[in-house]
Amino acid sequence: MNWDSVNFDWNHIRAFLVTAEEGTLSAAAKALSSTQPTLSRQVHALETELKVTLFERVGQRLVLTDTGLALLEYAREMGASALKFSLAATGKSQQIEGTVIISVGELTATYIMPKLIAKLRQAEPGINIEVVVTNEPSDLKRREADIAIRSFHPKQADLIAKKVGDEVIWLYGTPEYLQQQPVITDFSQLENIQIIGFDRSSSVTDILNRQGWNLSKQNFSIITPFQLLQLELCKEGQGLIFFPENMGDIEPKLARAFEHMGPIMTLPVWLVCHQELRTSLRVRCVFDFIAQEMQDIYL
Amino acid sequence: MNWDSVNFDWNHIRAFLVTAEEGTLSAAAKALSSTQPTLSRQVHALETELKVTLFERVGQRLVLTDTGLALLEYAREMGASALKFSLAATGKSQQIEGTVIISVGELTATYIMPKLIAKLRQAEPGINIEVVVTNEPSDLKRREADIAIRSFHPKQADLIAKKVGDEVIWLYGTPEYLQQQPVITDFSQLENIQIIGFDRSSSVTDILNRQGWNLSKQNFSIITPFQLLQLELCKEGQGLIFFPENMGDIEPKLARAFEHMGPIMTLPVWLVCHQELRTSLRVRCVFDFIAQEMQDIYL
DNA sequence: CCCAGTTCATACAAATCCGTATAGTTAAAG
DNA sequence: CTTTAACTATACGGATTTGTATGAACTGGG
Numbered sequence: 001m002n003w004d005s006v007n008f009d010w011n012h013i014r015a016f017l018v019t020a021e022e023g024t025l026s027a028a029a030k031a032l033s034s035t036q037p038t039l040s041r042q043v044h045a046l047e048t049e050l051k052v053t054l055f056e057r058v059g060q061r062l063v064l065t066d067t068g069l070a071l072l073e074y075a076r077e078m079g080a081s082a083l084k085f086s087l088a089a090t091g092k093s094q095q096i097e098g099t100v101i102i103s104v105g106e107l108t109a110t111y112i113m114p115k116l117i118a119k120l121r122q123a124e125p126g127i128n129i130e131v132v133v134t135n136e137p138s139d140l141k142r143r144e145a146d147i148a149i150r151s152f153h154p155k156q157a158d159l160i161a162k163k164v165g166d167e168v169i170w171l172y173g174t175p176e177y178l179q180q181q182p183v184i185t186d187f188s189q190l191e192n193i194q195i196i197g198f199d200r201s202s203s204v205t206d207i208l209n210r211q212g213w214n215l216s217k218q219n220f221s222i223i224t225p226f227q228l229l230q231l232e233l234c235k236e237g238q239g240l241i242f243f244p245e246n247m248g249d250i251e252p253k254l255a256r257a258f259e260h261m262g263p264i265m266t267l268p269v270w271l272v273c274h275q276e277l278r279t280s281l282r283v284r285c286v287f288d289f290i291a292q293e294m295q296d297i298y299l
Numbered sequence: 300m301n302w303d304s305v306n307f308d309w310n311h312i313r314a315f316l317v318t319a320e321e322g323t324l325s326a327a328a329k330a331l332s333s334t335q336p337t338l339s340r341q342v343h344a345l346e347t348e349l350k351v352t353l354f355e356r357v358g359q360r361l362v363l364t365d366t367g368l369a370l371l372e373y374a375r376e377m378g379a380s381a382l383k384f385s386l387a388a389t390g391k392s393q394q395i396e397g398t399v400i401i402s403v404g405e406l407t408a409t410y411i412m413p414k415l416i417a418k419l420r421q422a423e424p425g426i427n428i429e430v431v432v433t434n435e436p437s438d439l440k441r442r443e444a445d446i447a448i449r450s451f452h453p454k455q456a457d458l459i460a461k462k463v464g465d466e467v468i469w470l471y472g473t474p475e476y477l478q479q480q481p482v483i484t485d486f487s488q489l490e491n492i493q494i495i496g497f498d499r500s501s502s503v504t505d506i507l508n509r510q511g512w513n514l515s516k517q518n519f520s521i522i523t524p525f526q527l528l529q530l531e532l533c534k535e536g537q538g539l540i541f542f543p544e545n546m547g548d549i550e551p552k553l554a555r556a557f558e559h560m561g562p563i564m565t566l567p568v569w570l571v572c573h574q575e576l577r578t579s580l581r582v583r584c585v586f587d588f589i590a591q592e593m594q595d596i597y598l
Numbered sequence: 599c600c601c602a603g604t605t606c607a608t609a610c611a612a613a614t615c616c617g618t619a620t621a622g623t624t625a626a627a628g
Numbered sequence: 629c630t631t632t633a634a635c636t637a638t639a640c641g642g643a644t645t646t647g648t649a650t651g652a653a654c655t656g657g658g
Contacts, residue, residue, distance in 0.1 A: 002400075003317055003330040005442040006381040010309035013384060018302055025606065031302040035647055040606065050388040051397065060605040060654045067391040074384035081376035082305040085312060088373055089349040092366040098350065101301075143304040325635065334617055339636065359624045359635040 008049050014082070015042035016054060017075040020064055083143055087276040090146075090283070097126035100286045103145035106227045109133045111247045116293050123289065127282050135225060140274050146283050147290065151267040158275045164291050165298020167267040171195075171257040172248040173240040178257050187261065188214040194239035196222045196230045204242075208264070246297065269298060307348050309377075314341035315353060316374040319363055382442060386575040389445075389582070396425035399585045402444035405526045408432045410546045415592050422588065426581050434524060439573050445582050446589065450566040457574045463590050464597025466566045470494075470556040471547040472539040477556050486560065487513040493538035495521045495529045503541075507563070545596065568597060 019028040019039055029036040047054050054068035064072065090098075104113060109131060117129050132145050140148055140159055153161055173181075184190060190213065197220035198204065205215045222233055227241075234241040235253045242264060248254055271291050277283040318327040318338055328335040346353050353367035363371065389397075403412060408430060416428050431444050439447055439458055452460055472480075483489060489512065496519035497503065504514045521532055533540040534552045541563060547553055570590050576582040 001320065001441055002443045004332075005385045006313065006378055007331050008385065010313050010377075010381060013381070014305065014309050021300060024604090026604080032306050033303075036606075037608080037648085038646060040608095041645085044607095050385070051392040051394040052388050057606075062606080070391060071384060071387055074380055074387055077380035078309075078377050078384065079305055081373055081380055082309060082312070085370060085373035085377065086304045086307070086349070088370055089351050092369060093350045095350040142300050144301045323635065335636075336618085336638080337616055339638095340615085343637095356636075357624095361636080 009042075009045065010078070012042045012046035012049070013075050013078055015039050016046050016068075017072070017079050019043055019055075019062065020068065020072050020075070024062065084276075087143065087274060091276045091279045094281055096124065096282045096285060098282050099128040099130055100147065100283055101130040101132060101143075101145040102286070102290075103132040103134060103140075103148040105135050105149070105151075106133055107244065107247055108149055110228060111250075112294075112297065116290065119293070120286065120289055124282075124285060127286060129286070135227075140272060143274075146273065146277055147287055148272045149290075149294075150270045150272055153268070153270055154272050159272055160275050160278060161270045161272045162287075162291055163268055164271050164294035165269045167269055167298070168245045168263045169242050169265045169267060170245055170248060170259070170263050171240045172243045172251070172254040173234060173257050174237045174253055175255050177237045177240070178255060181257065184258060184261070187212055187258075190214065190219075190258075193219055194221050195219050196224070196233050196239045196241050198225050199223060269294060308341075308344065311341045311345035311348070312374050312377055313381075314338050315345050315367075316371070316378050318342055318354075318361065319367065319371050319374070323361065383575075386442065386573060390575045390577070390579045393580055395423065395581045395584060397581050398427040398429055399446065399582055400429045400431060400442075400444040401585070401589075402431040402433060402439075402447040404434050404448070404450075405432055406543065406546055407448055409527065410549075411593075411596065415589065418592070419585065419588050423581075423584060426585060428585070434526070439571060442573075445572065445576055446586055447571045448589075448593075449569045449571050452567070452569055453571050458571055459574050459577060460569045460571045461586075461590055462567055463570050463593035464568045466568055466597070467544045467562045468541050468564050468566060469544055469547060469558070469562050470539045471542045471550070471553040472533060472556050473536045473552055474554050476536045476539070477554060480556065483557060483560070485511065486557075487511055489513070489518075489557075492518055493520050494518050495523070495532050495538045495540050497524050497529075498522060510564075568593060 014032070015028065015038075018031055019025055022028045022031055025039045025043070026036045028034075029039045032039070043054065052067050052071070053065050054071065055062040056065050102113075113131060117131070120127070120129065140146075140154070141156060150161075151167065181193065182189065187208070195215075205213075205220075209215055222230075222238060224230055224233075230241045231243070231251070233239065234243075235251070240257055243254070244267075245256070245263070248256070271287060271294065273283065273287050313331070314327065314337075317330055318324055321327045321330055324338045324342070325335045327333075328338045331338070342353065351366050351370070352364050353370065354361040355364050401412075412430060416430070419426070419428065436447075436449065436451075436453075439445075439453070440455060449460075450466065480492065481488065486507070494514075504512075504516075504519075508514055521529075521537060523529055523532075529540045530542070530550070532538065533542075534550070539556055542553070543566075544555070544562065547555070570586060570593065572582065572586050
């Protein structure tokens with residue numbers, strides 16, 4: 001093997017890759033916990049080392065040249081392999097110290113995580129916890145997190161998932177608001193109800209309508225994907241919200257709506273983790289800990 | 300994308316990769332034009348960064364741990380991608396300066412290359428030429444060379460090849476030696492001839508026997524893969540050698556054997572180059588130059 | 599049209615990394 | 629058993645790289 005060909009600074013490729021993906025040197029610097037001048041120099045160095053022009057300096061922005069675009073493909077490959085290396089190394093590490101990144105939704109972050117993390121930190125002081133709060137299905141394969149809490153089973157084959165409970169969803173509102181509502185014997189009678197919804201996409205609406213509801217866009221007066229804002233608006237009497245019972249019940253200002261009708265739906269709670277990390281002592285430790293705690297909560 | 304996971308020193312992976320492949324830190328240092336202490340520190344750094352033990356320090360040698368072996372796979376992937384990057388970058392480079400590595404056999408290196416390189420350097424002073432002399436089919440895909448001169452068409456699909464001539468092979472010997480040989484009318488009569496051969500494998504023998512010869516191991520008294528040694532031995536009158544006519548004819552001490560029978564065989568001469576490098580200005584420049592020169596020689 | 603907010607490039611001090619020299623250890627050969 | 633050769637780890641001076649601070653240039657909004 002002729003190693004001369006790979007005997008250039010691999011970190012410069014990383015600099016190029018992150019810069020190209022992030023769009024600017026400054027963003028790349030932030031992503032790599034480095035500084036913009038460093039990235040600037042590294043990209044320049046790569047260009048002179050290989051005698052190619054990767055970026056066109058047009059005004060304040062760097063745009064990839066055709067050459068840069070062609071090479072980016074291989075840089076991405078390297079990045080993917082580096083990620084695999086990192087994942088495998090974390091998995092192989094027999095140290096119980098280090099950081100574990102957990103991806104959760106807003107509500108879990110607010111109602112579940114604080115006590116859970118406190119308890120975990122007490123049990124395993126060597127492990128640092130990083131919480132990524134997002135409602136998006138964050139991509140575990142890209143190492144946005146080590147462990148994720150989801151309400152759906154992941155499709156990717158190389159992820160492992162464990163069901164830790166069922167989230168029971170009710171409609172909640174202020175007692176004052178609820179008194180204004182009619183007494184119903186069927187959900188189809190809720191034609192004039194005001195619900196604070198997630199977004200304008202009608203996926204939830206469709207599901208409920210198929211279950212006998214009769215909802216349209218008119219019922220969703222306020223739209224926001226921020227569930228904590230939904231909660232606050234609901235507390236102000238602006239409408240009803242879909243909320244898990246273990247969280248809604250402890251809100252003093254809220255009460256279940258149409259309780260005699262039973263819960264609206266139940267969502268499974270999945271704990272998801274990358275398969276490569278199954279052998280990591282510390283990730284497994286956190287995974288098992290959360291699984292135990294969640295099962296206690298959702299018992 | 301979470302870049303934290305790949306935010307370790309990629310050069311340390313390269314250090315690990317080359318060390319694992321080469322076996323020792325010292326060898327890796329030589330391969331990377333670096334020094335042993337540097338590699339030692341880089342491997343150590345990688346181990347502490349990822350909290351894994353890659354090598355077991357047993358005595359004077361480093362042996363891969365199971366963890367190291369598992370991670371080596373991904374390091375190899377990174378190396379392969381780095382190689383692709385390098386190849387593509389060289390291909391994309393529009394600079395006419397740089398180094399071009401040419402792989403040739405001993406005879407071509409001795410008889411053809413000196414004048415050819417001199418002429419090339421005069422025509423393109425910016426290009427540095429590196430010559431790898433080997434009779435093995437050096438692996439262009441591993442970048443052991445940019446351009447190779449071969450007597451067979453490469454099988455790999457992503458290589459491009461151009462036939463630049465035919466090498467006419469005769470048997471040569473000293474006039475004194477040849478006088479002792481019988482006058483023949485058929486090659487099958489050469490039962491007692493002494494030939495200085497390449498190796499004990501009978502591939503050449505088989506080919507010739509199929510063409511009507513009658514050779515056995517007895518005919519190959521001296522065996523060596525070094526063709527220049529074959530030549531010297533032949534000059535000393537130790538036997539006959541297979542030799543290209545354009546090289547053998549200019550050796551004052553040698554003469555064609557059994558010239559009335561015609562040449563023994565003809566071998567094609569191929570110029571081979573990696574497809575990725577076709578767009579490289581300087582590689583293409585050298586490729587075209589050699590093609591032109593070789594065609595003049597073998598006209 | 600100007601100004602606030604970004605962006606990338608450059609200068610210099612500080613921190614880091616590398617190479618030389620050296621010591622310590624092991625394996626093989628005489 | 630001794631010697632030699634080969635390999636890795638450590639110490640220190642020097643070279644390289646990094647980060648902070650700053651400048652210059654461009655974009656977009658008021």
